Amino acid sequence: MSGKADPRAGEGTTSRTRLDRGRGALGPALELVHTGRAPTRAVLTAELGVTRATAGAVAAELEALGLIRVDARPGAAAGSQGRPSHRLSVAEDGPVALAAQIHADGFRAALVGLGGRIVATAPGCEVVDADPAKVLGSVVEAGAELLRQTGRRCVGAGLAVPSAVAEPEGLALNPLHLAWPAGAPVREIFAQQVRAAGIEGPAFAANDVNLAALAEHRHGAGRGARDLLCVATGHRGVGGALVLDGRLHTGSSGLALEVGHLAVNPEGRPCHCGSRGCLDVETDPLAFLTAAGREPGPEVSLLQQSYDLIREQYADPAVRTATETLIDRLGRGLAGLVNILNPDRIILGGLHRALLDADPERLRAVVAGRSLWGQSGGVPILPCGLDHNSLVGAAELAWQPVLDDPLGVPA
Numbered sequence: 001m002s003g004k005a006d007p008r009a010g011e012g013t014t015s016r017t018r019l020d021r022g023r024g025a026l027g028p029a030l031e032l033v034h035t036g037r038a039p040t041r042a043v044l045t046a047e048l049g050v051t052r053a054t055a056g057a058v059a060a061e062l063e064a065l066g067l068i069r070v071d072a073r074p075g076a077a078a079g080s081q082g083r084p085s086h087r088l089s090v091a092e093d094g095p096v097a098l099a100a101q102i103h104a105d106g107f108r109a110a111l112v113g114l115g116g117r118i119v120a121t122a123p124g125c126e127v128v129d130a131d132p133a134k135v136l137g138s139v140v141e142a143g144a145e146l147l148r149q150t151g152r153r154c155v156g157a158g159l160a161v162p163s164a165v166a167e168p169e170g171l172a173l174n175p176l177h178l179a180w181p182a183g184a185p186v187r188e189i190f191a192q193q194v195r196a197a198g199i200e201g202p203a204f205a206a207n208d209v210n211l212a213a214l215a216e217h218r219h220g221a222g223r224g225a226r227d228l229l230c231v232a233t234g235h236r237g238v239g240g241a242l243v244l245d246g247r248l249h250t251g252s253s254g255l256a257l258e259v260g261h262l263a264v265n266p267e268g269r270p271c272h273c274g275s276r277g278c279l280d281v282e283t284d285p286l287a288f289l290t291a292a293g294r295e296p297g298p299e300v301s302l303l304q305q306s307y308d309l310i311r312e313q314y315a316d317p318a319v320r321t322a323t324e325t326l327i328d329r330l331g332r333g334l335a336g337l338v339n340i341l342n343p344d345r346i347i348l349g350g351l352h353r354a355l356l357d358a359d360p361e362r363l364r365a366v367v368a369g370r371s372l373w374g375q376s377g378g379v380p381i382l383p384c385g386l387d388h389n390s391l392v393g394a395a396e397l398a399w400q401p402v403l404d405d406p407l408g409v410p411a
Contacts, residue, residue: 025050026406029058033068033088034114034403035218041070042085059088065409066094066153067114067402090114095153095409097398098143098199099391100190101160101208102128102135104177104235105301109143110388111152112395116219118388120146130179132172132186137193144197153410156201156398159190160208160390162237167254170205176272177236200410204397209239209349210248210257211393212384216347217243218396221385225345229337231259231279231330232349232384235303236286238279242341264332279333283326285351291322303351310354324362327355331366338371338379349384356383 025048032038032047045055062068071087096111096119106126111119122142129135136159147154163172163186170187172180191203213230216222222230228243240259242249250256260280261273268277269287281287285302289295292309296302313319330352338346346367348356356363360381368378386392402409 023061023407025054025058026061027404029055030062030067030114030406031403033062033090034116034399035223036115038088040074040085040087044088056086059086062406063091065406066091067406067409068094090117092117095155095402096147096150097155097201097395098140098147098157098194099160099394099398100136100139100143100157101388101391101394102139102178103162103208104128105303107135107139108388108391109139109146110391110395111143111146111150111154112392112399114399116215116386116392116395118392119152120150121388122146128178132180132184133189133193136186136190137196140190140193140197140199144199147199154199154201155402155410157190157194157199157203158211158394158397159186159203159205160211160394161186161205162208162234162239164255164258165205165207167250172205173255174272201398202401204394206250206254206394206397207239207241208234208390208393210241210250211396212349212386212389213241213243213347213393214248214396215386215389215393216349216384217246217248219386219392220389221347221382222345225343227341227343227345229334229341229343229346230349230384231334231337231346231352233284233303233352234350235301237284238352240337242343259333259337262333262336264329279330283330283333283352288322288326288351291325292316292319293322306351307354310358314358323355323358326351327359327363328366330355331363332370334363334367334381335370338367343379346379346381347384348381349389353383356381 038044038047041055045052059070063070069089069091074084074087096113099110099112101108106124108124109122113119161172163175166173172184172186187205190205194203209232217228222228230241238260240257242257261278263277264279265277265282269281270276271278271281285306288306309319
């Protein structure tokens with residue numbers, strides 16, 4: 001027997017050592033790729049603060065888990081010198097999360113992969129039963145059918161609901177625009193339906209605007225913001241959310257940022273909360289249609305009717321005046337929030353996004369004129385950038401355990 005050591009044994013030991021050192025970096029590395037902040041191995045190395053060899057071992061492990069793809073031979077950019085760094089991307093054929101969204105005019109189910117990419121969607125339903133179990137059973141079955149059709153691995157399920165969701169019980173406290181009972185245990189019901197459908201992985205539920213903000217911060221118009229304020233109106237009512245230092249701020253029991261009940265018109269309409277003139281009833285689609293002198297019809301959702309009115313009849317003085325009226329109300333509410341929260345970016349969704357697109361200078365002027373921080377330099381106000389951001393955010397709930405521990409991804 002030769003007394004010489006096998007050099008390949010040393011290489012294997014070194015490789016294992018690098019991977020052992022990097023296992024603690026698997027989650028942070030996956031999140032960097034997931035959010036698009038590490039498109040190359042060189043960037044990953046710098047962001048993690050590890051050696052290039054350790055970053056390579058981490059990337060290889062994530063690829064072996066079927067979560068990312070590593071392109072070792074990317075094309076060099078024109079005019080660049082030296083060997084280009086390995087490119088990193090999420091695995092297009094990797095596992096998915098089941099995402100479900102309930103709103104006043106129906107529900108939708110989708111499969112969402114890493115990177116916030118919607119892989120498949122089920123036809124939406126336009127009827128919401130008064131029994132939460134029936135609705136959630138239907139949306140989960142629609143998602144289960146997508147999983148059967150695609151054959152994808154599922155890491156878990158997330159649900160977006162138009163209600164404040166109290167923690168830790170997961171109760172929908174105020175599903176005002178649904179016929180559901182107040183305090184419905186939506187997370188428990190959703191989890192039961194997920195298990196009954198044979199879907200593996202944990203199940204989560206949260207407020208739809210909170211989830212929209214989370215998705216926009218990771219993948220959309222809020223990317224790169226430190227303190228992000230999101231305000232949106234969907235089919236009915238108004239919601240808000242705040243991301244602080246990269247984390248969704250939900251308060252002590254999940255009920256923070258109920259901005260819909262910020263009064264902006266003391267002589268306005270009665271609100272469900274007992275006050276008058278709240279954002280919830282002064283800047284939602286029903287308020288817009290009423291201000292424009294239009295009788296809401298049953299053919300399409302109130303949100304779609306509002307979109308169509310702004311897009312197709314903005315030259316009508318009544319429509320333009322209604323738009324300006326709602327912009328002023330919304331601006332007063334945003335100014336108050338800016339004074340309290342001092343965000344570095346505001347993003348608007350739903351009808352509020354359409355109001356911003358219609359007259360961005362008017363809205364920015366109202367906010368700047370009524371807020372101390374706005375007068376000192378202004379806060380960027382941008383439209384949300386993702387389609388179906390609440391669905392993507394619901395999937396983020398299910399993806400979070402994998403981001404925390406990629407080794408726990410289902411085989």
